[in-house]
Amino acid sequence: MAGRSTQPGRGVVAKALDVLDAFDGARDGLALTELSRRAGLPLSTTRRLAADLVEHRVLERLPDRRYAVGRRLWRLGLLARVQGDLRDVALPFLQDLYDATRENVHLAVRDGDAALYVERLHGRTSVPLVSRAGGRLPLHATGVGKVLLAHAPQDVVSAAVAHATKATPYTITEPGRLLRELAEVRRRGYARTVQEMTLGTCSVAVPVVDGDGAVVASIGVVTATRREPTRHLAPLRVAAGGISRALHHPLA
DSSP states (O other): OOOOTTSTTOOHHHHHHHHHHTTTTOTTOBOHHHHHHHHTOOHHHHHHHHHHHHHTTSEEEOTTSOEEEOHHHHHHHTTSHIIIIIHHHHHHHHHHHHHHHOSEEEEEEEETTEEEEEEEEOOTTSOOOSOOTTOEEEGGGSHHHHHHHHTSOHHHHHHHHHTOOOSSTTOOOOHHHHHHHHHHHHHHSOEEEESSSSTTEEEEEEEEEOTTSOEEEEEEEEEETTSOGGGGHHHHHHHHHHHHHHHHOTTO
């Protein structure tokens, strides 16, 4: 959540961004009091900003008086480069991956200290998950996140390890163990999790690289724990390779 309103001299735009940041993870909308709490703003300020944002269709007022992200913000978000170019290039390969696995398929990039889910494909038989396109989840607790964290700058790794918290009883948070896990991700070329983000699920993820070999994204498959995810490594690597080549040669 935002919660930075106590800093002196913050303008209207900064406070409006606090309001928008408050919706991170709140897919079903927020009541005014909860929106105020998450944004770290007084109730009167939140009410005024929310009304202005509704007027400009950045937020939407639901019938039960909750606030939700509006279509205008969604439309503008699609213009963001990470959600535009990368998603457009990757989508055909993600669709092939879903057709091959019939499991949850994720495309993610690192957004500061979290994994930002650019796309998620799933079907009626896919295991239910908390992830969604546009959502952010911890780097250390997800398959796609571990790939991104394993290849992140050292200051990002140090901060993530120092502040790692448990999403489930199985989330790896012990610094030494987590660092060894990240080293293993780099060595073997993929990350694997078991019930670290959501009970009853496991995942496997691989990197997407640019022309210089730098990791720019990751793709992953999430299954129920009764289905071993590493059996999907071959189609995952094919999809990641296809996305990487398409990013290097968009007209090929």
